[in-house]
Amino acid sequence: MTVNMRRLAGWALVAGTIVALAGYLAANLLAPGNGDEVFRYQNWPLFEGIALVGDVVVALGLPVILTFAGRAPKLHMAGYAGVFAALVMLNVGEGTTEAFVKPYLAGHGGIPAQEPPGFAAFEGVALLALVVGSICLGIAVLRARTLPWWIGVALIVSCLLGALGLPGAWFLVPDGVFFAALFAIGVFAVRGRPDHTPATAGQPAAGTRS
Template sequence: MTVNLRRLAGWALIVGSIVAVVGYLAANLLAPGSGEDVFRYEAWPLFEGIALVGDVIVALGLPVILTFAGRAPKLHIIGYSGIFAALVMLNLGEGTTEAFVKPYLVAHGGLPAEEPTGFAVFEGVALLALVIGSICLGIAVLRARVLPWWIGVALIVSCLVGALGLPGAWFLLPDCIFFAALVAIGTVAVRPAPAPATAELAGARTA
């Protein structure tokens, strides 16, 4: 049986993005209170764990982005690399801390007053990778003209909205926009490829 890796990766983007968004929304909208209180919510590790599973699935399907490079291969590679780095460092790396380590610390004396040495640098590098990746991939989509133009705009907008530092639950809006763009890319990837024009012309001649 032949496996269509492009379609499989597309489904990974769709399913992973939906699972991740559901997990993040459930954790942050259902958790009572704010600050350290959210880590005392008994279902917090469950919902954040669901989001982490979604992030892993997204990471597995993310290379499908490179199949839409078209006329902008270099920008696609830069965009993919930045987004992949941010996904691993922020969503998976820091996300694991948010999901399991911080709830444990809160239940055993509270969070430390100061973050571990170098953590701010780690987070800064990840955020920089996200900014560069989102903007470069957004521009690449617009230049390549293989995917719908609004996907490129959504990737850029997600980065700009994230920089605003929205209050309350609104801080999830950039993530929702970003994952929506990934779902759209996955949807295009799972569609059957159109028949080549040359094959259609040859068929017409032999008819």
């Protein structure tokens, strides 16, 4: 039996984004209170753990983005690298602390007010990777024209919305837009949509199908 790796990776993006977003929404919308109080919510580790599983699945399917590179391979590679780094450092790395370490500390003496040395720098690098990755990938999608233009716009908009620092539960909107864009990429990968490269003068358009 031949395994279609592109469709398999596409399914990983589809399933991973749904699971991750569901976990984040459940944790942040159902938890009472705000600030450090949310870590005392009994179901917080469960919901955040579900989100972590979704993030890992998304990371496994993320390379499918490169199959849509078309005429913008360098931008796609830069975008993929930035998004992957941010996903691993923020969603998985820092997310593990948010899901399990902080709830434990909240019930055993409280969460320290001062962050560990170097954590701010780690987070800053991850956020920079997210900004650069999202913008590069968004522009790459617009230039390559192998995916609908609105996916590229959604990736860029998610970054801009995140920079606004939306209040309350609205801070989940950038993540929702970002995951929606990845979900859409996964759907097109599952459908086996061919990569259309615009033809140059006197040359027929060439496409490949997985």
